[in-house]
Amino acid sequence: MSVESVQTALGTEHAALWTYGMVSAFLNEQAAAVAEGSTLHRARRDTTERWLRDHGATPNPPAAAYLPPAPVSDGPSALAALVAVEQDTCAAWRGVLERTDDSGLRTSALEALTTAAVRATRWRKAAGSAPASITMPGVASG
Amino acid sequence: MKTPADGISATVDDQTISFARLPPRRTAAGNMGRVISESVSRRRVLFAVAAAPLAVACTAEPSPPPPPDPLSALAAQARADARLAQALTTVPAAAEIAKARATHASLLQAEVDRERPPQSSTVPPAPTAPPTPPDPLAALRTALDEAVREASATVTSLPAYRAGLVGSVAAGCASLREVLA
Numbered sequence: 001m002s003v004e005s006v007q008t009a010l011g012t013e014h015a016a017l018w019t020y021g022m023v024s025a026f027l028n029e030q031a032a033a034v035a036e037g038s039t040l041h042r043a044r045r046d047t048t049e050r051w052l053r054d055h056g057a058t059p060n061p062p063a064a065a066y067l068p069p070a071p072v073s074d075g076p077s078a079l080a081a082l083v084a085v086e087q088d089t090c091a092a093w094r095g096v097l098e099r100t101d102d103s104g105l106r107t108s109a110l111e112a113l114t115t116a117a118v119r120a121t122r123w124r125k126a127a128g129s130a131p132a133s134i135t136m137p138g139v140a141s142g
Numbered sequence: 143m144k145t146p147a148d149g150i151s152a153t154v155d156d157q158t159i160s161f162a163r164l165p166p167r168r169t170a171a172g173n174m175g176r177v178i179s180e181s182v183s184r185r186r187v188l189f190a191v192a193a194a195p196l197a198v199a200c201t202a203e204p205s206p207p208p209p210p211d212p213l214s215a216l217a218a219q220a221r222a223d224a225r226l227a228q229a230l231t232t233v234p235a236a237a238e239i240a241k242a243r244a245t246h247a248s249l250l251q252a253e254v255d256r257e258r259p260p261q262s263s264t265v266p267p268a269p270t271a272p273p274t275p276p277d278p279l280a281a282l283r284t285a286l287d288e289a290v291r292e293a294s295a296t297v298t299s300l301p302a303y304r305a306g307l308v309g310s311v312a313a314g315c316a317s318l319r320e321v322l323a
Contacts (some may be wrong), residue, residue, distance in 0.1 A: 015284075049205040060262070090310075090313065093309075094306045094309055094310055095306070097297070097302070097305040097306045097309040098302055098303060098305060098306035099302060100302060101302055103298050106297060106298055106305060107298060109309070109312075110294060110297050110298075110309050110312065113309050113310070113312075113313045114290070114311075114312060114313045114316045116180070117313035117314065117316055117317045118313075118316050118319075118320045119315060120208075120317070121317040121320040121321060122320060125320070125321065130238075131235075131238040131241075131242075131321075132235075132238075132320075132321050133235075133238055133239075133242055133312050133314070133317040133318045133320070133321045134313075134314060134317045135241075135245050135246070136245070136246075136249070136310040136311070136314050137310055137313040137314055137317060137319075138306070138310045138313065139310055
């Protein structure tokens with residue numbers, strides 16, 4: 001059960017990495033923050049794949065491309081895509097939290113959920129969204 | 143038949159409940175069988191005597207009140223943060239923080255009440271307005287840092303079905319902290 005949820009989380013990490021790569025052309029002013037987000041998602045993807053292999057599962061490969069909820073053609077739509085992919089990541093890692101009693105996995109899922117929520121907030125701030133904060137990251141209505 | 147070794151084995155046997163239900167060991171001689179069955183019944187008596195205080199101990203165990211629900215402390219903390227933020231109108235994001243922490247408080251309290259339905263009299267004590275701290279922004283930052291820390295520390299010790307809720311509260315506080323960054 002936890003393996004399945006970790007595969008789902010890995011899927012959102014693949015999507016996040018792809019999205020950060022795709023939006024970088026539109027966010028020159030935030031290049032450093034985009035690069036940082038990329039690096040952190042790459043690290044998370046690697047540790048997640050390692051966890052799956054250690055638990056006898058084959059990590060799901062990334063898709064060739066992903067479809068953001070809205071087309072990305074400029075700075076604001078690029079920020080919206082980043083917010084969306086970080087919120088997907090929050091939901092997936094919250095799903096892991098709810099399905100494991102393994103304390104190591106839980107700690108890393110909590111860290112992934114928290115850092116994704118902070119990045120989503122940062123992008124919402126950059127986009128001028130109000131409120132910038134997300135009250136319950138990982139919950140559809142939050 | 144009655145050897146010192148027999149006495150020792152009886153004491154050992156008495157410690158396992160399942161053993162007491164095993165049939166008496168088969169013996170070659172019939173007259174010895176009677177002695178053994180007597181010895182088994184003595185074992186049962188010994189077992190009953192030995193188990194009686196155990197049974198009392200087992201039933202007495204749950205009588206002290208259960209430890210306080212860890213989510214109850216988190217809910218109280220969220221209520222306190224909401225009150226603090228409400229009082230600090232000079233901080234631009236204070237209203238947002240007050241609203242979010244009030245939501246956290248009601249979600250956590252709902253889970254506490256679901257697990258242990260409250261008696262009608264246990265209403266949280268009426269809050270006293272917190273004194274306005276000299277540096278409102280720093281006070282809110284400290285409160286949110288503390289909230290992230292407390293919720294995160296609680297997540298690891300919770301049953302899985304509660305870990306998601308408290309994990310989202312921790313991440314929500316980190317998000318609020320980022321608004322103040």
